[in-house]
Amino acid sequence: MTGLSTLIRGTGPALLLVHGAGGSVQANYGPVLAPLTQRFTVVAPDLPGSGASPNAAGPLELEALADDLVAVATGAGHESFFVAGYSMGCAVAVTAAVRHPERVRGLVLSAPFARIDAATRARVDRWESLLAGPREPLARYVLSVMCGEQYLSRLSPAQADGLVELIGASVPPGARAHLDLLTRIDLTDVLPRVTVPTLVIGASGDRLLSHDLGKQVADLVHGAEYADIACGHAIALESAAPWARLVTDFLASV
Template sequence: MTGLSTLVQGAGPALLLVHGAGGSVQANYGPVLPALSRHFTVVAPDLPGSGRSPGGTRPLELEALADELVDVVTGAGHESFFVSGYSMGCAVAVTAAVRHPERVRGLVLSAPFVKLDAAARATSDRWAELLDGPPEELARFILAVMCSEQYLARLSPAQLEGLAELISASLPPGSPAHLELLTRIDLTGALPRITQPTLVIGASGDRLLSPDLGKEVAGLVPGSRYTDLPCGHAIAAESAGPWARLITDFLVSV
């Protein structure tokens, strides 16, 4: 029995949502939940230490986390389902698809990576360092790396300050464990084993993870499709409508 806090809403085929490191269901998928729920029964757990999910006492392990999320969906009464992963959540989605091919019907991987490159690792390390400092400083850092330059340029100083305050007030206590797992992920061997229809979505203005990392993922998944959106890593904040349409249009065609 899983202890993860889970949102279940909507109607239709089941769709498991897996959020990213240092995020939550609401932070990473909130703006697209209404659109997705019109077509799918959305099953959206908060990872350990995010939202209302308790943190663990041991380091996170990708295989155990993937199995736990599969248990969440089957426990909600769905024998098979689609999976949408975002950022680090893509690694969980891929692992679930490889370990449970009889249950996972199709994948959408948004802002994914095979493993962190040197630039992304340096950013992750800086994020982890800032966890011990003032939350306001970390919030400004997160804004800078998660959002595209174009998006930030459209915001007023008051809007920027409001976003920073919102981030600093909602930093997940599980962030250290998430970021530690991030550094250990390597999907080189798993991606070629995916048998499900897969859409890979990159973010052309991503300043956290290079868009080239997403293209590398698509190149390793047999028969996958690749597309991108003109936004930063915070896809839900910058391109909610187009993102929801890409996810929906692909999965309803599977």
């Protein structure tokens, strides 16, 4: 698919960002874009049906998405680059690294999974079922699974309502296609084929993805480093500064 809307900003080595299901570049990476663009030339496409990117004509396929995003980075003039994925975007990042080893220099995988487990599947199915209804119940559910318990406990009712309004207003048209792809992903046999330096970042307070899923990814990638951040699934919202430091410090060492 061509025509993906893409943010390109910063200076330094190229860093391709891949956002998660039901998100966008701004929604998933907004608070860390400034520190990342101080160290890297960030190339950040919105996936089909997110941001200003058009919906895909049919179901999303992991290999095609990975090829398209690599084409975006090379089309921006970068022969090789790092790739940072978030949530479902980690699967796209891994697939890009395996299919294009001559392009990808290193990986950072934040809140990843090889394949979702039954508990995560139930939460994703609930999310998908709410897409057909009013936005407020959907947004309140998304808030409840995206944010950690401690973060939610600190919100005032007015702050929670503000986030609900923001989430409800920013549901991307492609969310259903994203979630459909998420449920079909299985990287169990792909992750051992990753050959580039890899950092896996887990979110210890994740209420969307079961926490062990990230550790499973790290175990399947030979030589991968693992770090935890004490936050929920919405890492950029809850822990932008520590997340940016982990990403930049690791890639600077590669």
